[in-house]
Amino acid sequence: GAVVSQHPSWVICKSGTSVKIECRSLDFQATTMFWYRQFPKQSLMLMATSNEGSKATYEQGVEKDKFLINHASLTLSTLTVTSAHPEDSSFYICSASGWQGRGEKLFFGSGTQLSVL
Amino acid sequence: DAKTTQPPSMDCAEGRAANLPCNHSTISGNEYVYWYRQIHSQGPQYIIHGLKNNETNEMASLIITEDRKSSTLILPHATLRDTAVYYCIQGDDKIIFGKGTRLHILP
Numbered sequence: 001g002a003v004v005s006q007h008p009s010w011v012i013c014k015s016g017t018s019v020k021i022e023c024r025s026l027d028f029q030a031t032t033m034f035w036y037r038q039f040p041k042q043s044l045m046l047m048a049t050s051n052e053g054s055k056a057t058y059e060q061g062v063e064k065d066k067f068l069i070n071h072a073s074l075t076l077s078t079l080t081v082t083s084a085h086p087e088d089s090s091f092y093i094c095s096a097s098g099w100q101g102r103g104e105k106l107f108f109g110s111g112t113q114l115s116v117l
Numbered sequence: 118d119a120k121t122t123q124p125p126s127m128d129c130a131e132g133r134a135a136n137l138p139c140n141h142s143t144i145s146g147n148e149y150v151y152w153y154r155q156i157h158s159q160g161p162q163y164i165i166h167g168l169k170n171n172e173t174n175e176m177a178s179l180i181i182t183e184d185r186k187s188s189t190l191i192l193p194h195a196t197l198r199d200t201a202v203y204y205c206i207q208g209d210d211k212i213i214f215g216k217g218t219r220l221h222i223l224p
Contacts, residue, residue: 043119043215043217045214095160095161095212105149106151106163107163108153108160108163109160111158111159111160113158
């Protein structure tokens with residue numbers, strides 16, 4: 001089946017630094033990718049929708065200057081957490097929209113655990 | 118906001134069928150019902166989806182009521198590895214997660 005690769009799987013950084021997370025669709029072209037964040041024992045919260053070649057659409061309450069999204073190609077979207085602070089510590093998950101023969105429409109990466117010290 | 122409602126948790130004995138209900142009373146004609154599950158600290162895994170007909174694949178069966186306002190995910194022979202949070206989602210272009218059902222498989 002389709003594979004979405006997310007890198008890194010975990011990262012620890014100092015407060016004030018920026019962290020970039022990559023999301024790649026390995027065997028299909030994804031015109032749309034989604035970014036989610038998840039706090040412990042909570043559900044996934046949609047942060048933004050990323051469309052190849054255009055600006056991302058952010059959900060209400062998500063700061064676009066804080067969470068920079070770039071979707072420069074049909075197989076790669078990146079999320080940069082700028083000037084990270086401890087409250088940004090979370091599990092970040094990307095997903096890519098594609099279509100396979102068996103009808104699976106959304107494929108998820110394995111997630112990135114971000115810890116900001 | 119999520120449009121579906123699910124029980125927060127369920128238990129199922131190993132080897133028995135696990136039946137997970139979901140209400141999606143506001144579903145529109147072109148919205149699918151999707152089921153995903155998430156095992157701790159991993160990305161969600163696709164299970165099955167359907168529009169109005171019942172569906173079956175190697176993982177599960179999906180039973181959708183005729184009025185499409187509710188559905189049931191059936192794991193025919195639950196194993197300990199099926200312990201996860203199961204999410205029922207109605208949607209088309211955007212997948213919005215609710216709180217899901219935490220399924221515990223009891224040995």
